[in-house]
Amino acid sequence: MNTVKKILLAVALPAGLFASWYFLSAGSENFYAPPLRKILVAFGDTWSLDRIQADVLPSLLRLFAGYLLAALVGVGAGVAIGMNRTLRAAVEPVLEFFRAIPPPVLVPVIMLFAGIGDAMKVIVIVFGCVWPVLLNTVEGVRAVDSVVLETARSYGVTGAARITRVILPSAGPQVAAGLRQALSIAIILMVISEMFAASNGLGFTIVQFQRSFAIPEMWSGIILLGLLGFVLSLLFRLAERRALRWYEGLRAAQRQS
Numbered sequence: 001m002n003t004v005k006k007i008l009l010a011v012a013l014p015a016g017l018f019a020s021w022y023f024l025s026a027g028s029e030n031f032y033a034p035p036l037r038k039i040l041v042a043f044g045d046t047w048s049l050d051r052i053q054a055d056v057l058p059s060l061l062r063l064f065a066g067y068l069l070a071a072l073v074g075v076g077a078g079v080a081i082g083m084n085r086t087l088r089a090a091v092e093p094v095l096e097f098f099r100a101i102p103p104p105v106l107v108p109v110i111m112l113f114a115g116i117g118d119a120m121k122v123i124v125i126v127f128g129c130v131w132p133v134l135l136n137t138v139e140g141v142r143a144v145d146s147v148v149l150e151t152a153r154s155y156g157v158t159g160a161a162r163i164t165r166v167i168l169p170s171a172g173p174q175v176a177a178g179l180r181q182a183l184s185i186a187i188i189l190m191v192i193s194e195m196f197a198a199s200n201g202l203g204f205t206i207v208q209f210q211r212s213f214a215i216p217e218m219w220s221g222i223i224l225l226g227l228l229g230f231v232l233s234l235l236f237r238l239a240e241r242r243a244l245r246w247y248e249g250l251r252a253a254q255r256q257s
Helices: 002-024 036-046 049-083 085-099 103-114 118-142 146-154 159-196 202-211 215-243 245-256
Strands: none
Touching: 002 036, 036 215, 049 085, 049 118, 049 159, 049 202, 049 215, 085 118, 103 118, 103 159, 118 159, 146 159, 159 202, 159 215, 202 215, 215 245
8 A cells, every 4th residue: 555655656746747837838829838748749749669779779889888987987986985094085185076077068078089979979968977986985984883884894804705795785875875866866977968969869959959849849849858758767766775675674674663
């Protein structure tokens, strides 16, 4: 029953907003804000299988490539920095400096070195996504209970086993928080990088619709982006729950007590 209730609560607000948009926009004659009915018709006509293969799939491949690279670099560097106090003190000012730079500002610079191909778009996504993963991993590793570390050491758990069996599981909730933040940033940067210089992709297609005044089609692309973001967030949440089952069980036990 709890599961059904959660699903209903999660669906109720989006469904209500969607219905409100549909009925409130029904009589709209504004060229730039067409009725939702017209947008939905354009959605069905525009996003055919051929269009999905030509524009959506390339965007998703860039998104996953950049996100996975950022996750690997962020978690790996975060563990190394979090475990070494001297290294952390040395690199922290540099990390804070680069984190403060908005990734879209670097798109023209990256274009000079990487061109306008897929490499540029992946690098932009990596640069924007690596910081929340790295910094959350550092904080998660730093927060590992010293008693747990000493216990592992007394049982002879050292080296790679210490990282994979003790440190990463203990820092898992913090790492997952960074990965969750990075996912939303990756979607934003995927679109922005495709708006600058591209020949395909969701960002490119939405800009082309806007420039050709195909407004319903432009809105349909925005809706598709929202749906993709929702689906990716849902998949991430399912994977997070599976990976952190022990943590969810611990929190449930704490609430009951």
